[in-house]
Amino acid sequence: MQTQRMSFIQSFSKLFPSKSSFIIFSLYIILFCNHGILVTASQTSSNRYEYNVATVVLLTETLKLLASVGLYCKDNEPKSLVKDVVKNKTVLALYLIPAFLYCLYNNLSFENLLRFDPTTYNLLLQFRIFFTAILFQVLFKKTLTGKQWLSLVILTLGCMLKQLDFNAESADSNAKMYGFNLFSWSTVLILVQMLCSCFAGVYNEYLLKNDGANVNIFVQNVFMYLDSIFCNILVLLFHGNLSTAFQYDNLAKIMNFKVIILMINNASVGIITSFFLKQLNSILKTFASALELVFTAILCYFLFHIPIALSTVMAICTVLFAVYLYTQNPVKGQEHDKESLEIEREELLMDEVLVKE
Structure with a gap:
């Protein structure tokens, strides 16, 4: 019993180098579970949005920007923020890609949550796992071990188990589309969203730990959200909705309790994600995202009466096993790498001393 306890503590310390990193990990899962549930709750009975989705996203990015500025100014002078932005304008330009x-x-x-129930939506997004792992290896020049790849394969298989129900048709013609067709526009949209997620996440981590490593994390968040606001304005211009996005009628629909809570939750997700990628890594982020389906499935059962099929239970069990397997040999962060290098140097010095003696 004592040995098992020590083994668990060692595995836990490998995953989470500090208490704050575990808190960030937990908050990330909670907030992302809230996202799917709150988006679903904000829909009408006919599975539509009364509010302008692009406007909500733009306002959320603005809220993230204000939060980042406020958190920076809590410990720094406002004028130093301007200096940091000007000084690191190259990093500001680089953030256009993930933004x-x-x-x-x-x-x-928003579009895909109209086409899929929250559990199916989260399960389909888990196919980003392999792309994330490949990009992680390329950008950070780290080779994943066989055990790490095995845990990723099992994690993906767990997500694929849900497809056993994809051919089932709902008896209610007004119900959501719980079915899945490989050759459909819905599949294309979820695939694009998945690729956006994995590349943006890994590249954002790369900026946080490399090009922007010496830049205050809240300044980096300011860069991200300034670029995000710019991109969202372009989206509104593309759809020809910029002139109407902030009209009274549209804003009145957004000033709804559920929508406001949704925006606050999503703003919190943005802040927490930056800390997650700074302290942890993109591989662990894929496991955190997979764990969302466990909690989302349970919460949606109680909140929206979305049934939990046998395949969903099997998928959840498989994902939990993959998570357990990964904890035995997780990807080490930069702090762990530095510690390993220091230990190796000390061992080399000791060997040199012994040889001289």
């Missing part, structure tokens, strides 16, 4: 991808991702999330 555009996140912008597309956020807008597609």
